[in-house]
């Protein structure tokens with residue numbers, strides 16, 4: 256079907272093509288990407304934007320020895336296609352298939368695993384030092400987007416790299432977008448360079464002209480340079496990077512393959528740290544993605560003609576409930592503020608941003624800054640709510656401890672995507688947060704059993720003068736009982752099912768709806784009678800409720816979608832130990848490993864957290880227990 260793509264099985268095959276053929280190949284790759292991602296879902300817009308850039312990188316460099324680090328890594332699909340993974344591309348992000356991010360375990364062409372943003376320059380610089388210590392000779396490149404450049408790590412790395420004088424190429428892929436429109440002063444700065452690109456061309460021509468005037472030309476230019484700051488700042492694009500010790504090259508057209516090859520070849524021969532500024536268009540070549548790059552950042556399966564999502568219409572998500580509840584609270588309390596680190600849509604904050612633009616802050620991909628920024632707002636008497644994915648909050652760990660909890664400031668963390676997130680896999684699962692948050696003094700940690708309870712918890716948080724964390728999962732919200740009134744203000748957990756004392760289940764957060772089904776099934780199919788507790792509070796735990804019920808039961812299970820180490824279950828075990836209660840507690844939780852990518856239902860099944868697997872385990876152990884009595 257594809258004249259050139261069919262023959263591409265490694266970068267060596269690409270190197271056989273002439274520029275005209277590569278331009279046809281670029282079209283074929285776009286067609287292939289759109290078709291394939293329309294079925295598997297994935298990060299389409301970013302990949303359509305880097306087709307020519309990736310082709311040029313693989314033409315000029317040899318990734319069996321040269322190292323390219325893809326920041327975030329969501330834009331590495333073209334790289335995957337060119338490096339021998341085209342024939343398994345239909346397995347992208349599926350369980351057992353290839354990952355949506357670079358993986359060293361997947362290919363010799365992947366040199367560093369990514370998923371979280373802004374790491375590439377640090378990793379590349381480390382590799383550059385390693386290369387030189389080894390006395391090796393190869394090129395090392397970091398490909399970083401303008402969005403990822405808003406992350407603090409990127410600046411720390413630029414600061415170090417600029418002084419290091421190491422041979423290192425930073426390719427800045429500037430498409431003016433993060434997931435949403437990019438924010439911040441660096442973004443404005445890049446925008447100025449872009450809009451002045453024509454002016455710089457004129458400037459180069461004038462400079463050449465003056466230089467060529469016999470006798471005085473060079474002197475005139477030197478004098479101009481000496482008058483430094485004002486003139487130089489006016490004359491040199493990318494002066495910020497130059498002043499940091501980089502050689503700035505650009506801006507160049509990121510969709511012009513031949514130009515890219517020419518410039519990359521030049522960069523390859525230069526020494527010291529180089530910043531190559533490349534301008535691309537997110538979604539290039541597919542109108543719906545070009546027109547709506549945010550919506551096409553990450554997609555499920557979609558109809559190619561219309562661009563419409565074809566997965567079944569889901570009910571309201573936890574993120575939407577969180578966003579709407581916060582709007583509701585903010586209407587009553589003008590001290591409520593909302594903060595996001597570049598994820599206004601994903602975290603459900605778009606409506607808040609629209610309703611209260613002056614009380615909404617998108618700080619860029621800067622979670623650590625977002626936490627301390629929130630602490631500052633709280634210190635001024637405000638009620639900041641930082642909505643953030645569980646996995647990305649890991650970035651702000653010390654800030655939660657040092658800047659929020661140590662000072663007992665009333666910042667609320669709305670922790671979205673807690674638990675397994677599915678196809679994005681290892682780098683994105685929110686499987687550690689109960690463990691990493693529970694150790695922090697002063698922090699109230701809650702997890703709602705359903706969408707309705709999430710609303711109550713947000714209202715509860717508004718009324719606390721302490722730090723609060725509320726963790727909830729990705730996807731459609733379940734409502735167990737619309738009429739259920741919450742007595743959350745008592746600070747207590749609740750019994751949500753009780754038809755006897757054969758088995759006790761304590762389920763954290765959204766494990767409750769599954770546990771409820773298990774209880775009903777146990778009763779109907781096996782006549783095993785059970786009690787189900789929703790603890791609501793992970794910390795401080797409702798010790799009384801738990802101890803009372805533990806005493807009444809023999810078969811006790813704790814279910815949580817968090818790693819078993821340091822999770823809620825291990826804290827209950829500690830509680831029993833401290834109270835000298837010698838009872839076996841069985842923890843159904845995630846194992847101590849990084850969980851791979853795949854559909855969440857498949858993963859829940861594999862790791863024993865689906866209704867079916869919980870039910871089977873309890874029945875098996877219960878029946879064994881009866882036999883052994």
Ligand SMILES: Cc1ncc(C[n+]2csc(CCOP(=O)(O)OP(=O)(O)O)c2C)c(N)n1
Nearest residue numbers: 301370371372400401402403432433434597
């Ligand atoms: C630490 C962290 N926070 C948030 C994200 C979510 N995220 C994934 S891609 C992205 C935007 C990246 O923008 P940019 O680097 O410009 O790449 P583009 O998609 O525009 O090519 C964000 C915010 C992340 N991957 N890592």
